Amino acid sequence: xxxxxxxxxxxxxxxxxxxxxxxxxxxxxxxxxxxxxxxxxxxxxxxxxxxxxxxxxxxxxxxxxxxxxxxxxxxxxxxxxxxxxxxxxxxxxxxxxxxxxxxxxxxxxxxxxxxxxxxxxxxxxxxxxxxxxxxxxxxxxxxxxxxxxxxxxxxxxxxxxxxxxxxxxxxxxxxxxxxxxxxxxxxxxxxxxxxxxxxxxxxxxxxxxxxxxxxxxxxxxxxxxxxxxxxxxxxxxxxxxxxxxxxxxxxxxxxxxxxxxxxxxxxxxxxxxxxxxxxxxxxxxxxxxxxxxxxxxxxxxxxxxxxxxxxxxxxxxxxxx
Amino acid sequence: xxxxxxxxxxxxxxxxxxxxxxxxxxxxxxxxxxxxxxxxxxxxxxxxxxxxxxxxxxxxxxxxxxxxxxxxxxxxxxxxxxxxxxxxxxxxxxxxxxxxxxxxxxxxxxxxxxxxxxxxxxxxxxxxxxxxxxxxxxxxxxxxxxxxxxxxxxxxxxxxxxxxxxxxxxxxxxxxxxxxxxxxxxxxxxxxxxxxxxxxxxxxxxxxxxxxxxxxxxxxxxxxxxxxxxxxxxxxxxxxxxxxxxxxxxxxxxxxxxxxxxxxxxxxxxxxxxxxxxxxxxxxxxxxxxxxxxxxxxxxxxxxxxxxxxxxxxxxxxxxxxxxxxxxxxxxxxxxxxxxxxxxxxxxxxxxxxxxxxxxxxxxxxxxxxxxxxxxxxxxxxxxxxxxxxxxxxxxxxxxxxxxxxxxxxxxxxxxxxxxxxxxxxxxxxxxxxxxxxxxxxxxxxxxxxxxx
Numbered sequence: 001x002x003x004x005x006x007x008x009x010x011x012x013x014x015x016x017x018x019x020x021x022x023x024x025x026x027x028x029x030x031x032x033x034x035x036x037x038x039x040x041x042x043x044x045x046x047x048x049x050x051x052x053x054x055x056x057x058x059x060x061x062x063x064x065x066x067x068x069x070x071x072x073x074x075x076x077x078x079x080x081x082x083x084x085x086x087x088x089x090x091x092x093x094x095x096x097x098x099x100x101x102x103x104x105x106x107x108x109x110x111x112x113x114x115x116x117x118x119x120x121x122x123x124x125x126x127x128x129x130x131x132x133x134x135x136x137x138x139x140x141x142x143x144x145x146x147x148x149x150x151x152x153x154x155x156x157x158x159x160x161x162x163x164x165x166x167x168x169x170x171x172x173x174x175x176x177x178x179x180x181x182x183x184x185x186x187x188x189x190x191x192x193x194x195x196x197x198x199x200x201x202x203x204x205x206x207x208x209x210x211x212x213x214x215x216x217x218x219x220x221x222x223x224x225x226x227x228x229x230x231x232x233x234x235x236x237x238x239x240x241x242x243x244x245x246x247x248x249x250x251x252x253x254x255x256x257x258x259x260x261x262x263x264x265x266x267x268x269x270x271x272x273x274x275x276x277x278x279x280x281x282x283x284x285x286x287x288x289x290x291x292x293x294x295x296x297x298x299x300x301x302x303x304x305x306x307x308x309x310x311x312x313x314x315x316x317x318x319x320x321x
Numbered sequence: 322x323x324x325x326x327x328x329x330x331x332x333x334x335x336x337x338x339x340x341x342x343x344x345x346x347x348x349x350x351x352x353x354x355x356x357x358x359x360x361x362x363x364x365x366x367x368x369x370x371x372x373x374x375x376x377x378x379x380x381x382x383x384x385x386x387x388x389x390x391x392x393x394x395x396x397x398x399x400x401x402x403x404x405x406x407x408x409x410x411x412x413x414x415x416x417x418x419x420x421x422x423x424x425x426x427x428x429x430x431x432x433x434x435x436x437x438x439x440x441x442x443x444x445x446x447x448x449x450x451x452x453x454x455x456x457x458x459x460x461x462x463x464x465x466x467x468x469x470x471x472x473x474x475x476x477x478x479x480x481x482x483x484x485x486x487x488x489x490x491x492x493x494x495x496x497x498x499x500x501x502x503x504x505x506x507x508x509x510x511x512x513x514x515x516x517x518x519x520x521x522x523x524x525x526x527x528x529x530x531x532x533x534x535x536x537x538x539x540x541x542x543x544x545x546x547x548x549x550x551x552x553x554x555x556x557x558x559x560x561x562x563x564x565x566x567x568x569x570x571x572x573x574x575x576x577x578x579x580x581x582x583x584x585x586x587x588x589x590x591x592x593x594x595x596x597x598x599x600x601x602x603x604x605x606x607x608x609x610x611x612x613x614x615x616x617x618x619x620x621x622x623x624x625x626x627x628x629x630x631x632x633x634x635x636x637x638x639x640x641x642x643x644x645x646x647x648x649x650x651x652x653x654x655x656x657x658x659x660x661x662x663x664x665x666x667x668x669x670x671x672x673x674x675x676x677x678x679x680x681x682x683x684x685x686x687x688x689x690x691x692x693x694x695x696x697x698x699x700x701x702x703x704x705x706x707x708x709x710x711x712x713x714x715x716x717x718x719x720x721x722x723x724x725x726x727x728x729x730x731x732x733x734x735x736x737x738x739x740x741x742x743x744x745x746x747x748x749x750x751x752x753x754x755x756x757x758x759x760x761x762x763x764x765x766x767x768x769x770x771x772x773x774x
Contacts, residue, residue, distance in 0.1 A: 063773070065401045065423040065662075082768070151585025172584050174751065259584075260519035262745030278394075280732035280769070281419065 058288035063281050075288035086289070088264055089272035096178060096268065097245040100185050105237050108189050109230065112196035113222075126197065133190030141254040144184045145171050171255050174265035181266065184251055192237055199233040200226065228313040235304070235312045242300045246293060249274065269293055354384045355666055355673045358391040358399075358406040364690060366390075372683040376676045385673055396661075400425045405661040407670040408677075411461070414452045414654050414725045415734030421455035422730020422773055426659030428458045432671045439675055448653040448723045449696035455728040456542075456774065461657035462678040463696035465687050468609040469529060469652040470717045471639065475632045477603040486604070486636040488648050490533060490558055493604070493639040497566045500603045509567060509582040512596075514604040516559045518744040520583050521596070521605065525652070527744040528726065528737060529606045530555050532652050535644035538726035542774075544736065544766035546759045554641065556747055556755045563748060576750050590614070598630045606638070609714045610692045635713040637720065650722035655696055694718050729766075730773040736766045 033040075058075055060068035079086050115126050132140065147153045148170035159167035168176040203226060211221045249270035256266045273293070277286035361369050366389040373385045388406070393416060399405040411420050420426040433439055439462075441450045449463035473486045481500050487493040497513025504510045518526045531538070536551035538544070546552050560572055568575025587594030587601065592614055596602040615631050637649035658677065660670045677683065684695035684702035694715060695702035703715065717723055729736070743762055746752045 061772075063423055064397055065425045084765075149584055150581050169580060169584065172580055174749070260745070262518055262742040263749065263751060264742065278733075279738075280735055281423075282732070282772075 054287040054290060057284050058291050060284040061282075062284040062287075064283060068284060071284070075285045076292070078285065079288060079292065085264070085267070085272055085275075089267050089269045092178070092265070092267055093246060093248065093269040096181065096248060097242060099178075100182050100245060101238060101241040103182060104185060104189060104192055104241060105234055107186050108192040108196045108237070109234075111189060111193045112200050113226075115193075115197055116200050126194075130190035130194055133188045133193075135188065137188075137250040138254050140188060141184060141251045142258060144180065144187070145255055145258040148180050148183075171259045171261070171266075174261075174263040177255070177259075177261065177265045181251055181255065184255075192241075195237065196230065196233055199230050203229050229315070231312040232314055235308055238304055239301055242304065243297055246270075246297045246300075353382050353666065353669050354386060355408065355669045356386045356388065356406040357408045357673065357677075358388050358396050359410045360390065360392050360412060361410075362390045365687075368683060368686045368690065371686075372677060372680045373673075375680065375682070376673055379676070380672060383669060383672070397425055400661045400663065403663055405663060407661060407664040407666055408658055408674050409661055410464070410656060410658045412656050413467075413734075414657065414728060415737060417452070417461055417657060418455045418728045418730035418734065418773075419732060420657075420659055421458050421460040421728075424662050426460040427662055427664070427667065428460055429462070429660070429671075430459055432667075433459065437672065437675070439679070444679060444698060445696045446653075446698055446718055446723075447721050448718070448725060449655050451727065452653075452655055452725045453657060456730055461659045462674055464656040464658060464678065465684070465691070465693035466656075466696055466718060467654045468694060468714050468717050468723075469525065469606060469654075470609065470713060471604065471636045471651070472597060472607045472611075472615075473604045473634050473636065474597065474600065475634050477600060481603075486634060487639045489645065490562075490639055490641045494562055494565060496604065497562070501566055507578070509578050511600060512579075512582060512602045513566060515579065515583070515602060516562050517579055517583060517748055518741050520586065521589055521607070523608070524738060524741050526606065527740040529638065529652055530559060530744065531726070531740075532647075532650070532724070533638045533644070534558070534641045535647055535722075538736070539729060542729070542770060544763040544770075546740065546766065547756075547763035551641075551644075552759055553756050556744070556759075558641070559744070559748065560755075573750055576748060580749070593630075597633070600631070609635075609694070609711075612711065612714075613692065633710075635710065635717075637713075637717055637723075647722040649716065650720040650724070651717040652725060653718060653723050654725050656693075729770050731766065731769045732773065735769060739765065 057068060059070060059072060061071045061074070062068035111129055115122065115129060118125055135143075148155050150156050150167070150169040150172055153170075155170075156167040168179075170180045171177045207225050207229075208221055211225055216224070247270050248268050252266045252268050253271055253274070255261070256271075261267070269289070270293075273286050273289045276282050276289060357373065359366070359369055366387075369389070370387050373387045377383055377385055391409075393409075393411055396405060396409040397419075400409070405425075409420075409426075411417060433441060441453075441459075445453075445463055446466075449466065453459055453461040453463055455461075471486060477500060478484075478486070478496070481496070483496055483499075487496045493514055500511070500513035502510040516526070516530060520526070531552065534551040534555040536545075536555055537549045538546075540548055563575040563579060564570055564572035566575065567578050586596050587599055589595060592598075595614065597605055597607075598615060612635070615633050637651050638647075640647045640650075658674055660667055660674060664670050679697065681695075681697065681699060681701045684697055685704050688694055688702070689704040698719075728734075739762055743752065743758055747755060747758070752758045
């Protein structure tokens with residue numbers, strides 16, 4: 001079979017056509033290595049070495065000045081049996097993960113769904129909803145501590161205006177501070193929302209038309225068409241959400257500093273690592289904390305991966321089978 | 322003739338030999354290098370370098386390399402890596418435990434008591450002498466100070482019938498009751514005094530509260546939070562104060578009102594709506610370097626022209642009746658310097674460090690530019706002219722009971738932030754039993770000390 005000109009341009013145009021054999025490029029191995037070397041350098045010196053080093057340090061007492069001293073499992077024993085702040089930080093982190101991940105997903109789906117509705121100016125609405133996620137975390141947090149300020153913040157003024165006599169003190173009240181962070185997270189939902197929006201727009205309209213012909217209600221269409229087809233996106237958001245929430249730091253750190261959170265109601269796991277490393281100068285202990293965080297995150301991710309077969313619907317099969 | 326030739330030969334040999342010795346000495350002198358790392362930049366670095374130049378001039382053959390803009394963390398990392406400077410600077414006493422306790426700075430006892438030593442108590446004020454020791458090792462020499470005292474609004478006090486600032490905690494309560502006013506909705510309009518962690522406090526409110534009651538931070542190598550009853554007394558007073566002044570006897574009410582009041586405080590650095598300037602608060606703890614903020618400008622050079630945004634005075638902290646001898650004192654902190662472990666030229670480093678610590682010209686320039694009184698006792702270390710209203714700052718500096726707390730190696734002064742957290746928890750009503758909480762805190766501090774030593 002001789003290849004026509006059209007085949008040469010698009011060899012797979014006709015079903016059954018066979019791609020012409022590729023010529024083996026003769027590229028020197030050294031050249032390939034040189035091209036890869038920036039990445040290799042980065043992965044070895046900025047990822048692999050620090051990881052191996054911190055793993056070693058997690059079994060040592062290391063204060064930056066003196067040579068690390070091998071202490072075996074002491075750091076881990078201290079973490080689980082002596083360090084109250086570890087448990088406080090872990091509890092706060094689990095709380096924020098458990099509340100914020102489902103809320104963010106629900107809010108993102110809802111927002112994305114709303115944004116599929118406008119027939120005119122949809123791109124403007126989408127941009128407006130996406131914009132907050134582009135605001136730097138520090139600036140966003142500072143703005144939130146201002147608008148939620150119990151004395152002069154507009155939120156409490158509004159709440160008082162509608163008859164709530166004693167609105168919460170938000171970031172200044174240990175009982176409400178984490179809720180302030182949750183609201184801050186929901187405000188910056190844009191990145192998650194955009195993924196759900198792409199997923200929603202990808203649902204074949206024929207399915208909705210068929211459901212409509214069968215007499216399905218709006219809720220039934222959502223429950224039996226939209227939601228199942230969104231499960232891969234929900235799964236993705238859950239996994240990335242868990243990883244992100246266990247590393248939750250910037251917003252909490254900034255808000256804590258803004259309102260003097262001496263009660264540690266916004267003290268999270270990543271804050272504890274930072275505090276141990278750069279305030280207490282206990283690099284060994286901080287490394288141990290970081291490795292425990294990795295294990296916790298891995299375990300949570302594995303649990304989600306294991307359970308996905310039960311609830312994630314892949315129209316074309318799962319990548320994780 | 323032969324004799325003459327012999328003399329000539331000897332003379333030539335002697336000349337050559339002396340030249341060689343001189344050259345060798347010169348070569349040796351050229352290697353006498355001392356490296357000084359400081360966090361200073363701009364005008365401060367220029368003042369610092371001028372002092373270094375004076376030391377070089379006074380010590381021929383000594384080459385001092387001054388490097389600015391290097392913070393504590395960088396110094397520590399370099400000392401650890403074995404390529405640190407001979408001399409480095411720590412801003413604040415709290416970090417002394419870290420520099421001394423880890424051995425990053427050398428023990429100076431032998432140098433201080435040596436031939437070219439220094440009489441510490443005759444040279445520096447009492448607070449500075451005490452503050453250059455950590456873990457019972459003296460490893461630092463003091464530089465300039467920051468002084469924390471009691472600021473009061475003269476007009477407001479006068480209007481309330483008080484001619485002088487309160488001297489005791491009892492008077493402070495009475496003054497505050499009279500000076501505090503409430504809005505129609507029950508919220509606080511203006512406050513007398515706030516013994517409150519987190520109200521413009523730089524995380525030091527608990528330290529100031531302890532100073533008012535003469536509470537000790539350590540007894541030997543252990544935390545005294547539990548063993549020194551004055552801590553419990555101080556916290557009990559704080560609670561009672563909040564209840565009586567702000568809650569009409571109800572602590573929970575007072576605490577809630579104060580939380581909201583503190584949330585509405587004016588900007589600390591705004592220079593216009595700071596609560597002390599606006600009259601929202603009549604009396605407060607504060608640092609000497611805040612004084613220019615309360616004047617016409619926030620530039621220290623303008624302090625002598627203080628036409629006052631608020632008519633204020635400065636005094637020592639009010640003290641508890643059982644601690645009356647401490648009246649007039651405050652809290653004082655210092656910038657300090659030490660000789661790094663691994664310094665190859667300790668002898669010369671000591672010469673440089675001693676000269677820097679006792680350089681009155683540097684002290685005068687530094688105080689004049691930054692409002693940071695020297696640690697030196699001599700009056701020559703003060704600017705020739707300074708405004709009369711600033712005198713109390715020097716009086717506090719010199720008071721024998723003025724102090725920073727004794728220092729142990731607790732990382733970046735963790736015991737301070739832990740005590741501050743307890744104070745905040747206590748004032749919010751989240752801690753029920755202060756004695757148990759203080760005992761728990763002492764135990765945690767002791768654990769840190771044991772771990773770090």
